Amino acid sequence: MTPLLEVRQLTKRFPIAGSRSVVQAVNGISFTLAPGETLGLVGESGSGKTTVGRCILGLTDISDGSIAFNGADLSLTRRQKPASLRGQVQIVFQEPADALDPRMRIGAAVEEPLLALGTPRDERRARAAEAVGFVGLDHRVLRLYPAELSAGQQQRVGIARAMITRPKLLVLDEPTSALDPTARADIIELLVRLQKQFGTAYLFISHDLSTVRFISHRVAVMYLGMIVEQGDAAAVFAQPRHPYSVGLLSSVLLPNPHLRRASSISLSGEIPSPINLPSGCYLASRCPFAADACRARVPPAEELGGGHLVHCIRHEDVAQTERTADTFDRFQEEAERILSVGAPAPA
């Protein structure tokens, strides 16, 4: 199948004012996203995952590489972008309150993307009412202002606004991190339902690993602007092959003390500055597996089968040290079992 989104060697450097050095926010990352698929982009704060999302949306110019969407080049700036692409790529922001104009009624906010598409007024009204229905809100919210809604409702409005153009790709920039756990679960459930209904592809950017595992088909783990490992969500979560992924996954506290993911690999030390990145593997200074070869040059991607890619020359040693763990799978089953209680029986 031809990918919907194809990112090749995407690089983004931010110049530092009054200095010749640059912040290397994104360093040559590549990934693809198929129609209707969810790719979870995970990593710590500052790993560059939000920048990747902004580059895809055209909010930030890219320094190098290419972004192809349905075969069209997305890396051009907004003015040169063909009008036919408008509304095809949408975003849901992290802070629901900041994403909505406080002086604009919900109805006007949800309609806004259609305005740029030249949709007639009556149709805009009808589709706005339909869109808030899709996200489970009453059409009465259309007359309210954002401040009159809760954070969860605001985020639903954000999703309604994004879905009103029936986008093929939706970038979700930590859409649940500003919400309380109940609202978070509701939003995730809503996103899963919308994806089934409309076949939208999601780029789900998050540091919340248990949420990512729940919603993603594939995951990509970012560290210092690089994707160190990517593959099927089940495979990566069960058998992480990059030392950084192992460290990241073992740091997750699942809401069940018996489901702790034990690991013998621990990362020590500080994250290197993205201004002066080391010449070899960025993790070498913190990695217990680091060898001289790691420090010489950035490890190339190695294919492990099934689309599982890892940038580590010692991934086999990692695999031997780390036994396969089904912690996340068990959590997934547990979560699905709990969620299914009270739900209508599958037909």
Added chain:
Amino acid sequence: MRGLLPFLGQRMLFILPQLFGILLVSFFLIKSIPGDPAVLMLGPTATGDAVAALRTKLGLDHALPMQFWYFLVDLVHGDLGTSWQTTRPVLEDLLQRFPATLELVTFGLLLAILVGVPFGVASASHERGWLGRIANAYGLTAGALPDFWLALVLIFVFYTILQVVPAPLGRIDFAVLPPPTVTGFLTVDSLLAGDWAAFASAASHLCLPVLTLGLVNAGPILKMTQSTVERMLHSDYSRYEVLSGLPRGMVVRHALRNALPSIITIISVLYGYLLGGAVLVEIVFSWGGAGQYAVQGVLNSDIYPVLGFVLLSAIFSLFVYLAVDILYFAIDPRIGR
């Protein structure tokens, strides 16, 4: 507009205590300035007995709290006291001079808004362009220019050299009869009377002082507009509009709409401040306004004009703030609902 009336009622409730507080503080502050009006009024050759007699007549022999009480009692009867310099009731003097200052300040501020807001918006939406740089430089310069100095420069250029404006002496030519007083604004009154000669004269006298106040006070308005609109343009909802492909003008208009409360705040603060703050410009142009009157009062221990000015300015400021609150209420859906 549900909730506006209780909101206003609550605000009105606070105005009287606020005014009382302002009067209390200013009365005792002004009284603590050394200087005896009786001595100043009678001159250096007065005898001690004459001074003492005058002090008794003026009520200066009473304790300060009693003097304040008498002042309040008179105030309730609409008597703001008498200025010993003009020998006229302060209220009459002020009613004549306050509109002069108000006219000057109002037109000056309007010009400042007309310069400051568009420049601020333009520089915020072209951050790195030449317009942004000009706006930055202007904001810095306007903050550093003393208004009276700019006034003198303008007089030198437009009166002395180019001779396109009348001499900086008052609000209207001596040869022109002022129009009958309705609002106290000479320009408005002459228009109401249909007196074009008076209007032309009043307008030409207004030119330079209004230009001075406008250019200097556009600085803070520009800065506030620029920084607030810039912040709004960097917010996610503006970014969303940009990436949706909406026209730039619409994005900026929505950002400005959200920036308006801050801009209105700085304008209202400037309005109240300029009543007294324009006094140097009034002096340079011999404007004969209320600020000049109050400063004369301070210099000559003539306290009733000063108190009258403080009271009137305070009432004016409070009403400006009240108007601003109503505006906020009207434009911001988050307040009071």
